[in-house]
Amino acid sequence: MTDYYAEKKTRLLRIVDGALQAVAPDPALRAAVRRDGNILAVDGREYDLNGYDRVLVLGAGKASAAMAATMEDILGDRLSGGLVTTKYGHGLDLTRIEVMESGHPVPDAAGERAAEALLARAGQAGERDLVLFLLSGGASALVPSPLPGVSLADKQEATRRLLECGAPIGEINAIRKHLSRFKGGHLAETLAPATVVSLIISDVVGDRLDVIGSGPTAPDDSTFLDCQAILDKYRLCNRMPDSVTRAVADGCSGRASETRKGVDPCFARVFNVIVAGNAMAVRGAAGAARDLGYTPVVVDGSMEGEARDQAARLIRLAGEYGRGAGGAEPPVCLLAGGETTVTIKGTGKGGRNQEWALAAALEMAALGPERERLAAMSLGTDGTDGPTDAAGAMAFPDTARGERAEAAGRALADNDAYTFFSGTGTLLKTGPTRTNVMDVAAVLVDPA
DSSP: OOHHHHHHHHHHHHHHHHHHHHTOHHHHHHHHEEEETTEEEETTEEEEGGGOSEEEEEEESTTHHHHHHHHHHHHGGGOOEEEEEEETTOOOOOSSEEEEEEOSSSOOHHHHHHHHHHHHHHHTOOTTEEEEEEEETTHHHHSOOBOTTOOHHHHHHHHHHHHHTTOOHHHHHHHHHHTBSSTTTHHHHHHTTSEEEEEEEOOSGGGOTTTGGGOTTSOOOOOHHHHHHHHHHTTOTTTSOHHHHHHHHHHHTTSSOOOOOTTOGGGTTEEEEEEEOHHHHHHHHHHHHHHTTOEEEEEEEEEOSBHHHHHHHHHHHHHHHHTTOSSSOSSEEEEEEEOOBOOOOSSOOOOHHHHHHHHHHHHHHTSOGGGGGEEEEEEETTSOOSSSSOSEEEEOTTTTSGGGHHHHHHHHHTTOHHHHHTTTTOEEOOOOOSOOOOEEEEEEEOOO
């Protein structure tokens, strides 16, 4: 990589840092939760801690351990105890709150044990208890609690099929909710009649409470009929375990209970509060870009669809800015936030952000001279992109040009972005960030 591109890499890494710092769990929670003596203030509501027999913390998600550490500090000796579960490698040693770890994105036996432990503690909560539930992305996989008749192995297979077909997270979680005793409002049902305040770091477009972590404490709008439509849409009916298709069919015919809906009395004392989301990460990235002298332009705050398509779209737009046909004069930083998908057709290794970067590199190489002004990256804010140790990757004008073009094309066709980027020094490796607010993509457009 030339010195010129090395400087661009440094700037992209500054933008990565800006995005991650903006959604770190500790400052996000402290901005939303304040304690003054015995009064706990959350989202405009006040809770007199003297009015409760116990103050408990439960939680699930990639950020739950970091969130729990902050809540231990805020609550101090008023905290009666608690339990959270997070992804392997994301745990912390806490004083009053137990931390369990489990598998993601495919659930495992440790997650099943964690779900049972959380449900057991939730079932012990009484009317004079205050429960702070810490929810973040990843919870859908981290706490599997299959319906009777659906085994963990069946749920693992169903998860793999859903992840491979390219379905968006809302559709994936609709099915997860309807196969679970924990999600789709069922945790709220178990916690009733306790007072429940869910503090949520959102990892879904639109911050939909019923989709984040599959909505353990939120009313669910989806139905078994929706689940059947999703299976039909992706031609999964004959590829799912029999127990899964049977459970959906039973629900459609009224032989199985639905998830908890908005009119259910179990939500009477439940308050869901979003403390961080993707828009905050995009703002953090924009602030870092501005500090570097770029004019930030947020192109898309709800980026969805195939990663390669979204990358090509943003690079083509960046090319217009590079030719002086955009809405602002370079230096400009184009930004997008959201969560793309990848329909897996190859046998390679990678993740949606690495595939985004590889597609961006190929699109960049196809541009004219304006490509020399560009540099791009896509970041998974949780620090993990697919089954790899990378959070994403960066793309430069020479990444997929010349003798590397053919290899880049083969890698994209085989969903093998990780192998392509390995050894180039352009993989983004942040380690566990202990937060999760989807993805941030950035394209720098420099002056001529």
